[in-house]
Amino acid sequence: MPDIRLDADRAAVHVPSGSVVIADLHLGYEWVQRARGQMVPLGRGDDTACRLGRLVRRWGARRVVVLGDMVHGMAGWEGVREALVGVLERVRGVEWRVVLGNHDRGLAGRLGELGVGNVSWGESWQEPGWVGVHGDHVPWVPHGERVLSGHEHPAVNVGRAGMGEVRVPAFVVGERGIILPAFSAWAGGSLAGRRRALGEWARGHAATTYVACMGSRLLAIPAARLAG
Numbered sequence: 001m002p003d004i005r006l007d008a009d010r011a012a013v014h015v016p017s018g019s020v021v022i023a024d025l026h027l028g029y030e031w032v033q034r035a036r037g038q039m040v041p042l043g044r045g046d047d048t049a050c051r052l053g054r055l056v057r058r059w060g061a062r063r064v065v066v067l068g069d070m071v072h073g074m075a076g077w078e079g080v081r082e083a084l085v086g087v088l089e090r091v092r093g094v095e096w097r098v099v100l101g102n103h104d105r106g107l108a109g110r111l112g113e114l115g116v117g118n119v120s121w122g123e124s125w126q127e128p129g130w131v132g133v134h135g136d137h138v139p140w141v142p143h144g145e146r147v148l149s150g151h152e153h154p155a156v157n158v159g160r161a162g163m164g165e166v167r168v169p170a171f172v173v174g175e176r177g178i179i180l181p182a183f184s185a186w187a188g189g190s191l192a193g194r195r196r197a198l199g200e201w202a203r204g205h206a207a208t209t210y211v212a213c214m215g216s217r218l219l220a221i222p223a224a225r226l227a228g
Contacts, residue, residue: 001146001178003129005059008213009051010169010181012148013059017127019097020055023067023134023150024182026103027087028080036075046083047185049090056094064094065125067150067180068101068134074110081110088116097125101134101151135179138201147177152202154181155189156210156226158219167191170221171211172202179205181213193226 005013012021025048052064071080088096098121100108108121124139125132133139135149154172159165169181172192179202181189190198192210197203207223 018062020061021065022183023180024069026072026184027083029072069103102136154192173209
């Protein structure tokens, strides 16, 4: 897949269009949870803007594509809005394309009111050979094109059980496309290949390789190795 490069900062880069593609930011997570009665502590520190700005500079990106779940929800909107605007304002000089996910219900109308940055939104993102979706439902894909998706928050265990094994975010790579790890620091990660996928699209996605995000580097793991 020469037109797609993977980055250990949990992003895919579509090189021909200069697009950094990420998924599942879940901005405002703590505000939504508090509005629902769960007293999640504030002030943990969200490094989304810092990490994303680093990605944009590293790749000289012209566009940021978010494959769904830009925010965690609409509850506690003032706090969510602050987190959202903070990222849009700090990552400047790029176009934003937001693919709406299942956590983004009601966000489209709000985005139009923000007046921040060059932001568009819809149900998908397309470039020649690729379709970007959230992944909460089976996408319509033109013949021969591949899919970039989110929604699943995939992760893998690296190391030996009982001897320093750690769970890290991972890309799930197959012939039909790539499932991205969650960009959110709040996402614990769902064990790829070991737990039933959330969406029907992912359940039909046969992995050939898991690509683990190991700090600043990537580790490719054949799917057959983890299955065994």
